[in-house]
Amino acid sequence: MALTSLSAKKRILENIAFEVKTGDILGIFGRNGSGKSTLLKMMFGSLPANHIQIKYNSEIIDAHEIIPRQLIGYLPQDSFLPKGTKVRDIIPLFCDDEEKQNKVFYAPGVSKFDHTKIGKLSMGQLRYLETLLVGSLDHPFIMLDEPFSMLEPLYKELLKELLKNLSKTKGIIVTDHYYRDVLDITQSNFLLKNGQKIEISEPLDLINNGYITSH
Amino acid sequence: MNVRAIWSYYIDINIVNLVFSIFIMYLLDNRYWGIFMFCTLGIFVGRYAFRYFKNNEYNLYFNLGFSKLKLLKIVWILNLMVAIPLLVIALAI
Numbered sequence: 001m002a003l004t005s006l007s008a009k010k011r012i013l014e015n016i017a018f019e020v021k022t023g024d025i026l027g028i029f030g031r032n033g034s035g036k037s038t039l040l041k042m043m044f045g046s047l048p049a050n051h052i053q054i055k056y057n058s059e060i061i062d063a064h065e066i067i068p069r070q071l072i073g074y075l076p077q078d079s080f081l082p083k084g085t086k087v088r089d090i091i092p093l094f095c096d097d098e099e100k101q102n103k104v105f106y107a108p109g110v111s112k113f114d115h116t117k118i119g120k121l122s123m124g125q126l127r128y129l130e131t132l133l134v135g136s137l138d139h140p141f142i143m144l145d146e147p148f149s150m151l152e153p154l155y156k157e158l159l160k161e162l163l164k165n166l167s168k169t170k171g172i173i174v175t176d177h178y179y180r181d182v183l184d185i186t187q188s189n190f191l192l193k194n195g196q197k198i199e200i201s202e203p204l205d206l207i208n209n210g211y212i213t214s215h
Numbered sequence: 216m217n218v219r220a221i222w223s224y225y226i227d228i229n230i231v232n233l234v235f236s237i238f239i240m241y242l243l244d245n246r247y248w249g250i251f252m253f254c255t256l257g258i259f260v261g262r263y264a265f266r267y268f269k270n271n272e273y274n275l276y277f278n279l280g281f282s283k284l285k286l287l288k289i290v291w292i293l294n295l296m297v298a299i300p301l302l303v304i305a306l307a308i
Contacts, residue, residue: 044277045277046273046274046277064282067277067280067281067282068280068282068285069280070279070280073278074274074277074278076271076274078271079271080271080272080273080274080275080278081272081275082223082269082272082275085223092219093217093219093220093223093275093279094278094279096217134278137278139278
């Protein structure tokens with residue numbers, strides 16, 4: 001999948017181009033308001049862009065086709081699961097067959113809270129569950145907006161392992177302020193600054209571009 | 216088609232829709248208006264309430280392949296399927 005030439009209504013982003021393949025985990029960094037979430041929403045098709053071009057296996061796709069064709073799964077920054085529903089009732093919404101459901105039910109840590117209502121989960125448990133569910137979709141690509149946010153160290157390690165496993169069959173885009181966790185799992189990264197894309201190959205690049213002060 | 220997901224959205228929209236339609240029915244003292252509202256304006260009232268209180272839950276449906284327009288069409292068709300027999304019964308009584 002490739003994204004080329006993109007600009008938002010308020011000119012938050014301009015001429016951002018990148019490519020993600022199955023097996024890739026791409027990291028996107030940027031300070032608050034730099035346009036990370038905007039970029040993901042525009043690619044997902046839930047936020048209109050002035051101009052966006054998405055290529056999937058050489059086919060040019062309109063952003064509005066992403067949702068109906070189920071090409072990209074998306075973990076938004078804020079929780080998106082109904083708070084009054086129990087975890088065990090949410091899982092079948094995402095997984096239609098029993099084998100897939102069992103993969104989520106028996107994923108490390110889930111049995112601890114599978115009888116709990118979504119609204120009663122801790123922020124970390126909720127984030128972990130949401131990432132598991134988005135990852136369980138058949139979509140060839142997934143985009144995760146701050147998946148490490150509020151996660152306790154144990155869940156962070158589980159999540160990293162999960163994303164590495166998912167990347168065997170999917171292309172993954174991750175954006176998060178927990179840059180060390182992101183750098184642990186990504187093969188390529190870039191920083192969004194002043195609407196432009198800056199390639200990041202090592203933590204020093206994040207310092208040089210003013211995203212962090214020291215590593 | 217993910218029936219569980221559609222059912223979940225359908226219930227969420229129609230709880231508000233039903234309250235609104237019954238209110239209109241009593242306000243105008245006309246059951247036909249109640250049925251009419253249930254499959255027209257009431258859906259938009261329910262949709263507005265969903266957007267106001269649960270906007271982020273749209274991402275759940277997006278992930279499952281449902282656009283907002285597709286969800287709206289499904290709710291409208293299902294409500295028509297409920298409203299038409301109700302209308303026939305109301306006319307017969």
